[in-house]
Amino acid sequence: MKWRNIDFDYSSAGNAAFGVVLVVVLYRFLSNTLLSQMSYPPLLNEESEWVYVWLLRSGLPHGLTGNFTAAFAFDVLLIASPVMYLLTRSRIFAVITTLSLTLYFMIFNMVIGHHYHGLVGAIVVTLPFWTKQENKFALMWQGARYYLLYIFASAALWKIFRGSVFHQGQLAAILEAQQIYYLVENAESIRSAWIAYLLKHPRVSDALLWVNVLLQLGFAVGFITRRYDNVLLLLFAMFVVLNYVVMGILSAELLALAPVLFPLRSALLNEK
């Protein structure tokens, strides 16, 4: 099958986006980390970002995490809204999916005291479906694509401008701190031997870091042309695999943004 033959229209893009969002939410459910599964966590953290501060002051996070019925109803909404979108194609369910996912994302970050970004991909990919007008949809879909490019290209630029990519032993130092739980619990595993090898050979791990930075920087090409989006999709897959093999991080939630790299039907883009 030719790459250009798998172009997306509004409907198939919706299938891909909300299908992936549903998988992300179900994975959270299976991981016992939806609000009703959190067993009434205390919210002990001071927030400094004003949107988080406002949300906390509204009482909504306490109301949802401290009341099982409310939390359960919210979780049902979180799972049901992408399902309902897939079944009905109704715009309102796209809006509810985005808002409920954003609220879940923020409350989860409030509970753990760290603002992770993992779910952002799933949130951003739902935004284009707030409209049913195809020209607006196509532009928002392209906007989501630009956001994906920004995520990766900026990650490379931060490492370059902060000098960390030139810093000897950078990846080894990251791995020492980041993999220590795994290494203490599984000293004898093959994966531990692999990490120990990277720690003992900082030049190899630095080379891997360079591969990662170049891979991320490659996404900057997407700002100029869509011609290489198939290559970017491949780079995306490579990033996910490398991230898992080296860092032990499963970037599945970020993968929710992958559908935006599939070509949109040119009629939608209003191009000749």
Add this chain to the structure above:
Amino acid sequence: MKLRDTYLFRLYHTSKWLFVAVLLLIVATIHTVYRTREQFPVLLYGMYSLKAYPQREYTIYKIMAGGRNVRYASLPDSQRELIYTTLEHVVAQRTQGKITDKAWYDFLAWLYRYVTDARLIDEPTIVIKALRCKYEQGLPRVISEETLAQYEVAQH
């Protein structure tokens, strides 16, 4: 490329609202990059871009329920974040005197509830241990183990 083919130009002529929203996001992102301090929903993606240095020692935490370890490595990512990121954060806050004893016990009670509710381990007590570790030949060695807290259902 002609100006009329650019994304922002087409956005402007399709929807003024969308154009303003995207422009605001771009300006806010540039401002946030300059300040290097993000404000939701304007996010920065450094992905481990700060310079990292090896430490002489590392402290990690072990959660024991009924003598069995809640294994970090066997948990899905979001559950690791929920249990261990929260634990590390709350311990740091307690060390800095930012939370009261009551808040600390509320946290322990929650950790107990979560660990048992999630059916990770069904036992009436949990113990949190702090492990000091040092790297030797690419692998960490535990050099000391100290009980940080013990929570029993009957006590509270």
